[in-house]
Amino acid sequence: MLDLVTIPCLSDNYAFLLHDEKTGKTALIDAPEPLPIEDELEKRGWTLSEIWLTHHHWDHIDGVADLVASTGARVFGAEADKHRLPPLDQSLTPGTSFDFAGHTVEVLDVPGHTIGHIAFYVPAAKAAFTGDSLMAMGCGRLFEGRPEQMWDSLQRLSKLPPDTLICSGHEYTGGNISFALTIEPQNDALRDRRDRVEAARADGLPTVPSLLSDEQETNPFLRAHLSSVKAALHMETADDAEVFTEIRAQKDDF
Template sequence: MPALEIVLVPALSDNYVYLLHDAASGATAVVDPGEAAPVEAALAERGWKLTHILNTHHHADHIDGNEALKAKYGATLVGPKAEAARIPDMDVTVAEGDTYDFAGHTAQVFDTPGHTTGHISLYFADSDALFPGDTLFSLGCGRMFEGTPAQFWDSLTKLRKLPDTTYIYCGHEYTAANAKFALSIDGDNDALKARAKEIEEQRANGEPTIPSLLGQEKTINPFLRADDPAIAAAVGKPGADPVDVFAAVRKGKDNF
């Protein structure tokens, strides 16, 4: 089966919404529509009809387009079982270990708490595509609004186990700021320095830095490397448990 066609749709000030299109059936899903208008415009431009809405978590900048899109297209709304009380009108709820069939493409569901307690991530192996919402960013991770460091680190290590060929379609264009922080604690990393330069050029040209490649993120994203002695030392935690190192990295970014 051919891979899904994935279209990045900018929304709000720095959100990314994604259209997933199956050419054979014409089915089209949207991931985390923070607002409806850009989605409607992208659909109209391509002559596509929305059939599904996929949510990763309950924050308004990821679900505020749900109601209008559901009303206009009659789309099926799929989201995290653990946030059923916080995302209105879901038709299907999913959780860790579940799969969801979208037009013959199987989404593997991971519970990835940390940013929110009920956050999920969706992985389409046949398209090498991961939709982690605000759990994982290029060179970063989401703020820890509701979860614990242990939960968040477990979520990130879960996603880190996916194949290096996986593309990360995250919820925001935060990469340039994340790169500056990453360089502040990992400035001798040549791969990171090269990627930071590329990011600078992409943003100067008005280009998105997303998707990023998981194999590369594993070597340059400090939030995925809390069990790396170099990162532990950089945040003053040599020999510490990775959960404590992750917490220190997250606190460092919060205050950067």
């Protein structure tokens, strides 16, 4: 059995612990800062075995050095990005997989936010760790990649099973919903999700992870292929990537 724990870090980041009860192994996905992660490990009596990095941005890697020094955890990251990641013990290539405590971890290519961005899909946990690619109600800004790359990345992630937990890197859900309502104000699933998110945040609860099925029903960045979304943007004859590009541009200015 795999246990999944969401850890708030910095002002709006999330890190995740994945723990295998049988072997006692624990993986950390992204390391924004060490202290909240060390506190969670101590509280649960877990020992950190591995650190998996989705991309090179400082708010996903700054805790690595301290955590490696205190735990000896091995660090995994993209081969293509190893020149700008902390020192890696295992370099990963998209399209391959590796073993964690007897469970398969698939390495997915999800460029767009950055060129070397990867995601981790763990079927046994029904979880995908997507960093700043697919996010709750959104997707990451295109700091390095092209819109077409991000659209392809999101399509790759959208083909995972609908009950997959999308473990993304930030608490941006409320603002993302406000934007989504400018695209699909009559989407009942979206309005229901807004109410659930507002209630969760009022209670101080994270809105991450989210179900892929919820993202498919409400996240405008996954819905650029729909005729209703194209009509709302007066882009009925545009191809899907063009519609995604327009949605991303509107969000950048929102």
